Each structure stands twice: as C-alpha cells, then as structure tokens.
Amino acid sequence: MDTLVRSSKYHPTTFTLEQVPDLAGKVAIVTGGNSGLGYETVRALASKGARVFMAARSEAKARDAIDRLKGATGCDAEFLRLDLQDLNQVKAAADEFLAKQLPLHILVNNAGIMACPFGLTKDGIESQMGTNHLGHFLFTTTLLPALERAAPSRVVILSSILHEWAPEGGIQFERINDPDAHSAWTRYGQSKLADILFARALDRRVGGRGVFVNAVHPGVVRTGLKQGPQELYGFRGILKPLGDLLALSEYMWSIGPAAGALTQIFVATAPAIDADNIRGQYFEPYCTLGTHSATEYARDDALAERLWEWSEATVGAKLRK
Structure with a gap:
C-alpha cells in the first residue's frame, strides 16, 4: 500500500x-453525469469504449x-433517470438497470449538492444527507447483483476533504433532520463523512467478492456545486459584487473539471486497483x-x-411496501 502512495507513476504529471x-465490453454508470466531474468521467469512460x-x-x-459528448468525441451514452432525493424513484432506476441483465463493471457515485439552505428530500430526510449519501446507498446496494456478476468491478464514491467539518461525534443521527442543529457547511461535512464510512462498510461486505470500493476527494473543483452556497448566501442585488469577487477568487485557486475528474477516473479504471488489492481506501x-x-471519525x-444500520432502517421505512 505504501508503494502506491509514493510511486511517481501516479503523479499528476504522468x-x-x-x-x-x-474498456470495450465494460458497462458503467455515472451519477450526475451530465455536468462537471460527472460529464468528464462519462467522456473518459466512453472514449475508451465503455457502454456508459x-x-x-x-x-x-x-x-x-x-x-455534446457525441459532437466532441463521437461517443455515445445512455440516459438513466435518477432522482437521488426520491428513494422510490432511486429503487426504480436501479431496478430498470437490473432488468437489462447487464453486468456492471464501474459505478461512480458522483452526484451531490453542497452547503445549500436547509431542506428535506421527498422522503423527509435532510437534503444533503439524503442526496449525497442515502440515495446513493440505496442505488448502490440495489445494484450489487450486477456489480458482483461483473467482478472484478469498481464502486467509486465521491467524498470531500470537507468531511473534516462534520459535527462532534461524526454523524449526529438523532439531529439529522433538525434545521437548527448545524450550519449548512457542517451538514455538508456530515454527508461527506458518510460517503467515506459507506465505502468502508460496503468494502467489508463485498470486497472479498471482487467489488473494489473506494472513496475519492477530487480537489477544489469549479463545478455546479457552487449553486448551494450562492443560494445560501443570496449573492443578489447589492451583494452581487461580493459574489462576483468570490467567484473570481475561486476561479484563480481551484481546478477545472477535467483535472478534478482524474482521480475518480483513475480509481474507476487503473489496473493497479485490482493488482494491489486497493479497497476501502480514500x-x-x-x-x-x-x-x-486527521479526522478519527473517518x-x-x-x-x-x-x-449502515441507520441507512438500511431509513430506506426500509421510506420505500413503499
């Protein structure tokens, strides 16, 4: 494992x-694949021959x-409707894919929201936890038969270094839906910590069956995630110049989606993941x-x-019988 960390062949310049x-003959799903990191991931996988x-x-x-993908690369992709804030629809989307009787070699859980004002999903779950973790939890666990059929296969779960902003205790289960419990950024950190913990727990269940599960922090990337903070802080009217200044500063010190997607593409495709048995990692x-x-909770x-137990119980209670 140490060799992988230090080896120059994984340096961004190489x-x-x-x-x-x-990737000819491989099948992949990328959530949130229509923009930002997701689009760049779809583009990379499709360009190498995967059915995405x-x-x-x-x-x-x-x-x-x-x-856009067809125009830029000549490659195609297939649409799969997925609304992560509606658990019944998430289950329907996964079942729709399973009905195709396809193997699933690569699943990239890329979609997410960040630091948006407090809100609830259709199922009454705080929106950031519901979107970033719980929807993907249900989608992934429902797709496990296809992932196991395709083994060795990959699950890549997008997290963030801001998982360090999770509250005391890591995840405060009893207060997830309390609008006064945490700031928008703390709720985001809690959901991103959940992504890392989900990767660890899922690996313990399926890693021995050839499903390689890892979490990824892509870096500080210029994507549509900034819509959450913009809505939170309301950069309109007299505050618009401040919002424009912050947007300019973000542009100067962040990276673009093409560079930001490199890490998740690597984890989704690199032969080293299988060869070195890299799983349950960040x-x-x-x-x-x-x-x-340095966060002990991760x-x-x-x-x-x-x-995992909370997620299973919540999904079970919310799905229509």
Whole structure:
C-alpha cells in the first residue's frame, strides 16, 4: 500500500487519460453525469469504449450533455433517470438497470449538492444527507447483483476533504433532520463523512467478492456545486459584487473539471486497483492514497456500521411496501 502512495507513476504529471485501459465490453454508470466531474468521467469512460449510462434527474440536461459528448468525441451514452432525493424513484432506476441483465463493471457515485439552505428530500430526510449519501446507498446496494456478476468491478464514491467539518461525534443521527442543529457547511461535512464510512462498510461486505470500493476527494473543483452556497448566501442585488469577487477568487485557486475528474477516473479504471488489492481506501488529488485525514471519525468502523444500520432502517421505512 505504501508503494502506491509514493510511486511517481501516479503523479499528476504522468497519469493522463491516455493511460486509461481499453474498456470495450465494460458497462458503467455515472451519477450526475451530465455536468462537471460527472460529464468528464462519462467522456473518459466512453472514449475508451465503455457502454456508459448517464444517471441524472433532468432528462433534458442529460440529452444535451449526450449530444455534446457525441459532437466532441463521437461517443455515445445512455440516459438513466435518477432522482437521488426520491428513494422510490432511486429503487426504480436501479431496478430498470437490473432488468437489462447487464453486468456492471464501474459505478461512480458522483452526484451531490453542497452547503445549500436547509431542506428535506421527498422522503423527509435532510437534503444533503439524503442526496449525497442515502440515495446513493440505496442505488448502490440495489445494484450489487450486477456489480458482483461483473467482478472484478469498481464502486467509486465521491467524498470531500470537507468531511473534516462534520459535527462532534461524526454523524449526529438523532439531529439529522433538525434545521437548527448545524450550519449548512457542517451538514455538508456530515454527508461527506458518510460517503467515506459507506465505502468502508460496503468494502467489508463485498470486497472479498471482487467489488473494489473506494472513496475519492477530487480537489477544489469549479463545478455546479457552487449553486448551494450562492443560494445560501443570496449573492443578489447589492451583494452581487461580493459574489462576483468570490467567484473570481475561486476561479484563480481551484481546478477545472477535467483535472478534478482524474482521480475518480483513475480509481474507476487503473489496473493497479485490482493488482494491489486497493479497497476501502480514500484517494486525494491526484490519484494518491490519502490518510482519511486527521479526522478519527473517518476511520471509525463502529460508526460506519451504525451508519449502515441507520441507512438500511431509513430506506426500509421510506420505500413503499
């Protein structure tokens, strides 16, 4: 494992999309694949011959993205409707894919929201936890038969270094839906911590069956996630110049989606993941094994198991019988 961390062959100056292996015959799903990191991931996988399903809530936006993909690369992708804030629809989307009787070699749980004002999903779950973790939990666990059929297969779960902003205790299960419990950023950190813990708990269940599960922090990337903070802080009217200044500063010190997507593409495709049995880990930019940061909660397997139990119970209660 240490060799992978220090090896220069994983340095950003040497890992490029040209190193992605031939993916002909492989099947992939990328959630939130119509824009940002998701679109760049779809583009990379499709360009190497994979059959890619672009999972997104808006069919119109997905169709536009697929047309852009065709125009830019000549490659195609297939639309799969997925609304992560509606658990019944999430289950229907996964079942729709399973009905195709296809193997699933790569699942990239890329979609997410960040630091938006407090709100609830259709199922009454705080929106950031519901979107970033719970919807993906249901989608992934429902798709496990296809992932196991395709083994060795990959599950890549997008997290963030801001999992360090989770509240005391890591995840405060009893207060997830309390609008006064936490700031928008703390709720975001809690949901991103849940992504790392989900990767650890899922690996313990399926890693021995050839499903390689890892979490990824892509870096500070210019994507549509900024819509949450913009809505939160309301940069309109007399505050618009401040919002424009912050947007300019973000542009100067962040990276673009193409660079930001490199780490998740690496984890989704690199032969080293299988060869070196890399699973249940946390990757940082670029393509480097991280340390789960200094946050003890990200390494807490008991907390990961409690999250799994909470997620199973919540999904079971919310799905229509």
